[in-house]
Amino acid sequence: MRKNLTLGLFGFGCVGQGLYHVLNETHGIKATIKKICIKNPEKSRLLPQEYFTLAKEDILNDPEIDVVVELIDDANAAYQIVRQALQNGKHVVTANKKMLAENLEEIFQLQQQFDRSVLYEGAVCGSIPILRNLEEYYDNDLISGIEGIFNGSTNYILTKVFEERKNYTDALRQAQELGFAESDPSLDVKGFDPKFKLAIAITHAFGVFVKPENILNIGINTISDLDLKFAREKGYGIKLIARAVKTDNQVFGLVAPQFIDAHHPLASVRNEFNAVTVQGAFSEKQLFIGKGAGSYPTGSAVLSDISALTYDYRYEYKKLHQAEDIQYSTRASIESFVRFPHGTKISIQDFEEFQSGYAANGQHYMLGRVSLEKLAEWSRWENVGIILSPEALFVNKPVKSEMLEYTAA
């Protein structure tokens, strides 16, 4: 028997308004917005004044409200709201990936403690139902890896750069004008946004909690015209790929740009679209493609969560109960294409397995397997560009290879 739900919203921006419209036009879902907590009373709103409040207690302490829908920007404030809501016996729906990634273990425990549900499908790849599928459908499958395009803004930029031969700055500006990029574009461009999403997905795919600071994120901000030229010559595209792989009870995660060839399943994922590939032992490779952001796609994901609450749905974190021995690790290496100016302290000896090198016009290019530790260090340096090679795979427990000859031209 479906319940009637009374909702209290925090935030009424793009997603909140999308939710309001989706809820209004959808049949068969029994949920009503009672109150909306906003920060700015001056903004003109599309609903009557009595819907709005500036006091969060008007929602958190209202016993009629069953579900708190948290849609604000500020991750810390959002976490306080989620915690208070659970303590007060309310279920929560949120799309706040940063807040979730930073507090997922605590949120898991709060759900157990207060016997309430927190759902957040909208937080990871917008409209793509990846968490629900990882939880429910791939329950029995031995998932060996997930990878995908978890950020629409950067994918839009990269698509424009390649297809329209735009320069980087123009493409970024255009993305922001169209509203794809977050208010802080560095969250997208430096790969933080997809990293938050990856951290959440890892828990549902592999049953481990990982703090975002333990996942290396390399952005698309250091891509140079030379990299684009190289990619075009080889017939490659560049995509910002979030990935997590399980090998021998260890889970590795990484967000980094990667050269990909035209036959790669993610090559055809263009513009603001997101995509997730799930690699299962038995289901083999499956690809989900959909809109990752925007008021309607995210509003629709949020409403799917609300709808699930009318059936008492909660994430069971099933993998967590199956996965006693599995640990998250950063001890891996991966094949990377590293570009750096002459004088940078990077040498062949830094590579676990050096493949080839080249130098011209004061720039060095080296291709080979590099530990995540080194990549993390180099990614903080000025003027170093890191792009994974097309066939890059994580290699566990890096072993130094024999040195190969480095040809400088």
Added chain:
Amino acid sequence: MRKNLTLGLFGFGCVGQGLYHVLNETHGIKATIKKICIKNPEKSRLLPQEYFTLAKEDILNDPEIDVVVELIDDANAAYQIVRQALQNGKHVVTANKKMLAENLEEIFQLQQQFDRSVLYEGAVCGSIPILRNLEEYYDNDLISGIEGIFNGSTNYILTKVFEERKNYTDALRQAQELGFAESDPSLDVKGFDPKFKLAIAITHAFGVFVKPENILNIGINTISDLDLKFAREKGYGIKLIARAVKTDNQVFGLVAPQFIDAHHPLASVRNEFNAVTVQGAFSEKQLFIGKGAGSYPTGSAVLSDISALTYDYRYEYKKLHQAEDIQYSTRASIESFVRFPHGTKISIQDFEEFQSGYAANGQHYMLGRVSLEKLAEWSRWENVGIILSPEALFVNKPVKSEMLEYTAA
């Protein structure tokens, strides 16, 4: 709390053996195969003799068996097994699309009557969790259409024909050798297999039951070298597309080959892969790609259903309860490219909206909007080829257009 399940299998072919392996290698799922009913006692088996029986009562009347897993070829026998299993208080998992498509309304009613669950994710696009997502995730979304590549064998054949410029007969033989095609290849090639799957998907997407005989299926068996030549000149591929669309409370369905351009989301779905696009009002277009057949992908889907039964999952057929006014209809027309030899009784007047025509070497080619009724009739005629145009959309309540000039060369 998860239940321990005891399984009785009917059939131990490709999918049954896949299931056995997947079950053996999967942690965390509490299900044991107790008995397997087979037809042929002579075949050598990978399990000890005591697992097998020739008598279906050994499973159907065994009170220890909770779940009947039905994996046989014969649709009529399968339906009898499913019915008896439900009557005897057992849940059922099946991947028999023909049996399901032909008896879905009855199976829905039997589930209500005996308070048992029938799950069949493996029946539609193998490993792609499309039914579960239509049921659960798109519950609140207003789905306006689903379309996709629902048959791996024909997609394999069409891929080979286009990419390797193979002739049709060779490609078909190769597909069968690799085990993609059904034992009766006409089920695939003439579009019956994807039609059965579409009939099932329509119920979960739109909440109506439709008998397979009310869905027109046009196969790839009438495609000619001339059509391939035309496609290549235009830069098109040909895919066998299953589609269902809702317009004004009417649902239309069709399986037919279609010219598609390189930017079409389904263009990159190659070889034996299946794909489903879900068009929602709010989630917008989403694409799922995965293996549609084979022992492991289908075995994995079957095991996902078994796993769901350990949580007492059942399809709620939610759309059925929301959709009182919605009806399945065949009163629509769609833009098609029709090829026929001189002397065939097809004329411009048969088109709802005639676009262009051409004749050469005793063959006529006409492009225009045709009613499904006409297409059904023509598809039964010898030597008539029907391929939908790249932008073909269903048009409700066909209206005769003004006649346009027919240019014969």
